[in-house]
Amino acid sequence: xxxxxxxxxxxxxxxxxxxxxxxxxxxxxxxxxxxxxxxxxxxxxxxxxxxxxxxxxxxxxxxxxxxxxxxxxxxxxxxxxxxxxxxxxxxxxxxxxxxxxxxxxxxxxxxxxxxxxxxxxxxxxxxxxxxxxxxxxxxxxxxxxxxxxxxx
Numbered sequence: 001x002x003x004x005x006x007x008x009x010x011x012x013x014x015x016x017x018x019x020x021x022x023x024x025x026x027x028x029x030x031x032x033x034x035x036x037x038x039x040x041x042x043x044x045x046x047x048x049x050x051x052x053x054x055x056x057x058x059x060x061x062x063x064x065x066x067x068x069x070x071x072x073x074x075x076x077x078x079x080x081x082x083x084x085x086x087x088x089x090x091x092x093x094x095x096x097x098x099x100x101x102x103x104x105x106x107x108x109x110x111x112x113x114x115x116x117x118x119x120x121x122x123x124x125x126x127x128x129x130x131x132x133x134x135x136x137x138x139x140x141x142x143x144x145x146x147x148x149x150x151x152x
Contacts, residue, residue: 041065041074044142046151048135050083052093057152059097062106071105077142081111081135085118088129095126102128111135 043065045058062076078101080088087094088110102108109130115121122131132138143149 038073041069042142042145042147043074043076044139044147044149045076045078046135046139046149047078047080047084047087048082050086052087054084054152055087055094056097059094059101059106061150061152062101063104066104066106075107075147076105077107077109077147079109079111079132079135079138079142081114085110085114085120088125089120090124090126092126098126099128102126109135109138111138 043062045062047055047058058078062078065074065076086092088098088108089095092098098108107130108128109132110125111134112131113134115125115131122129139149
């Protein structure tokens with residue numbers, strides 16, 4: 001009996017040793033788990049003021065967001081409607097900054113309803129300008145898609 005009990009204790013100890021050894025070997029040998037994919041951030045800015053200061057503030061905010069998060073990690077869109085659409089005209093006081101922003105990956109769209117009301121055509125606008133039928137609806141859609149909404 002004594003030998004059977006000693007055998008059981010030794011067998012259990014051996015089994016536990018193997019269990020710990022194989023578990024730690026798996027932990028060391030197992031490939032590292034892939035890091036969770038970084039969720040792309042999304043932000044939409046509203047500009048409805050015909051004021052170069054507001055446009056410059058918005059363009060600064062867009063640039064700061066890209067610099068802080070990395071341009072590849074964030075979708076930035078600026079929606080212009082109402083009086084704010086004037087700053088997207090080719091002769092605008094902020095034309096060069098708008099062109100720079102679009103070159104840096106910022107999407108800038110103009111409201112076609114506003115353009116029609118102001119009798120503006122696409123020929124009047126900066127070449128990099130995108131278009132949406134209704135600026136307010138675009139803002140609603142973007143918010144529904146999870147975009148953070150900013151109005152400088």
